[in-house]
Amino acid sequence: MIPRYTRPDMARIWEPANRFRIWFEIEAHAAEAMERLGVVPKGTAAALWAKGNKPYTPERIARIDAIEQTSKHDVLAFLTELAEHLGPESRFVHQGMTSSDVLDTCLAVQLVEASDLLLKDIDAVLAALRKRAFEHRLTPTIGRSHGIHAEPTTFGVKLAGYYAEFRRCRARLEAARAEIATCAISGPVGTFASVDPGIEAHVAAKLGLAPESVSTQVIPRDRHAMYFATLGVVAGAIERLAIEIRHLQRSEVREAEEFFSAGQKGSSSMPHKRNPVLSENLTGLARLVRGAVVPALENAALWHERDISHSSVERGIGPDATVTLDFALARLAGLVEKLVVYPQRMQANLDAQGGLWNSQRVLLALTQKGMSREDSYAAVQRNAMAAWEGKGSFPELLKADPAVAKRLTAAEIDGLFGLDHHLRHVETIFRRVFGE
Numbered sequence: 001m002i003p004r005y006t007r008p009d010m011a012r013i014w015e016p017a018n019r020f021r022i023w024f025e026i027e028a029h030a031a032e033a034m035e036r037l038g039v040v041p042k043g044t045a046a047a048l049w050a051k052g053n054k055p056y057t058p059e060r061i062a063r064i065d066a067i068e069q070t071s072k073h074d075v076l077a078f079l080t081e082l083a084e085h086l087g088p089e090s091r092f093v094h095q096g097m098t099s100s101d102v103l104d105t106c107l108a109v110q111l112v113e114a115s116d117l118l119l120k121d122i123d124a125v126l127a128a129l130r131k132r133a134f135e136h137r138l139t140p141t142i143g144r145s146h147g148i149h150a151e152p153t154t155f156g157v158k159l160a161g162y163y164a165e166f167r168r169c170r171a172r173l174e175a176a177r178a179e180i181a182t183c184a185i186s187g188p189v190g191t192f193a194s195v196d197p198g199i200e201a202h203v204a205a206k207l208g209l210a211p212e213s214v215s216t217q218v219i220p221r222d223r224h225a226m227y228f229a230t231l232g233v234v235a236g237a238i239e240r241l242a243i244e245i246r247h248l249q250r251s252e253v254r255e256a257e258e259f260f261s262a263g264q265k266g267s268s269s270m271p272h273k274r275n276p277v278l279s280e281n282l283t284g285l286a287r288l289v290r291g292a293v294v295p296a297l298e299n300a301a302l303w304h305e306r307d308i309s310h311s312s313v314e315r316g317i318g319p320d321a322t323v324t325l326d327f328a329l330a331r332l333a334g335l336v337e338k339l340v341v342y343p344q345r346m347q348a349n350l351d352a353q354g355g356l357w358n359s360q361r362v363l364l365a366l367t368q369k370g371m372s373r374e375d376s377y378a379a380v381q382r383n384a385m386a387a388w389e390g391k392g393s394f395p396e397l398l399k400a401d402p403a404v405a406k407r408l409t410a411a412e413i414d415g416l417f418g419l420d421h422h423l424r425h426v427e428t429i430f431r432r433v434f435g436e
Helices: 008-014 016-037 044-052 058-071 074-092 099-135 155-180 197-207 222-249 277-290 293-298 309-338 343-351 356-368 373-388 394-400 410-415 426-434
Strands: 140-145 148-154
Touching: 008 016, 008 099, 008 309, 016 044, 016 058, 016 074, 016 099, 016 197, 044 074, 058 074, 074 099, 099 155, 099 197, 099 222, 099 309, 099 426, 140 155, 140 343, 148 155, 148 356, 155 222, 155 426, 222 277, 222 293, 222 309, 277 309, 293 309, 356 373, 356 394, 373 394, 394 410
Parallel strands: none
Antiparallel strands: 140 148
16 A cells, blocks of 8 residues: 555555454454354353454554564464453364364455445546536537547536446445355354354344355355456446546647646646546556456466465455545546536537537438439549548538538538537436436
């Protein structure tokens, strides 16, 4: 986790104090179930909560770390430090359980907590996109394919498309949250030979998780692969919008740009520069998040019932991917909220090629008048290319073309040039996206 790209609430999820708190709660809830089953004496759980449920201060964490230096085992170091607080009751802690019961269940809790923050982040992005989409619902702009002028759209329709994508991202993240929210308290190789399934059910209920159907000592990593793949898809949505903003801010386009605050500097050498630094940063952050996807997929192939080849990977990608995505989503929401839009520049770019974007309308009109599609395409293209090369106005070139003039009057050609036709279904699109 890099402090520059870390927000406090997400960082706290991955701090040792929170991890050890979750470990303790897993052990304490397990003791409750064991006590009801008669596995441990009555009063064990109460003693555990009373003596062990204390904040994991820097001193406690340092003590656990010191023990681990000798034991070379993180869960045993945690249990040894906990025993120092419990006294005699410590012998009843972790009865029949294995380390993965604690580690995997804890990771599930952390990823659920991270998901809840990320869902709120996506909601903020959705709110910003919705507001700006309605603001520019009817702001005409040129649509581009391959980066080249195609046909008109509106800036609001552009933003509505991103809104729909992030809404899909939200649904995927909700599904990934549900898939990752599983608990495993099944003992060595997952057979419940030393720990009753009812203990797992109790711990799962207390932590808001579902019992894993077959844990094989570890929770199957296809769940984690799906989770991080979903984060990667969300990152892809961030980058797609960031790239659009970067393109729109180019000097030759200048249809929209990032807010440039008072005192902000764009370059150490060129005082005139206003660069899309936030969008570029988002592109980089999206790459970092997607960098977690392949390792998560590779983690799914463990040896037999369990190995720990996944462990070192998850210690990195768990915090890094969620922390980075949390920061990126928050940055994106702010970028969209403050995005500076230039409708006049959009109109100027629409007008720059003299209505070439009406070429399909002319093509279709000629076919309706009896010309073959092939001949219609050839007639429109030769006049469009002439206009492209600066040899005249597209509509005037069409009027002067005998093959076109034979089929369409000058008034009919003029009637094919205009925005209303292209934008007549904007409201339909908005109803589909926003339900209004």
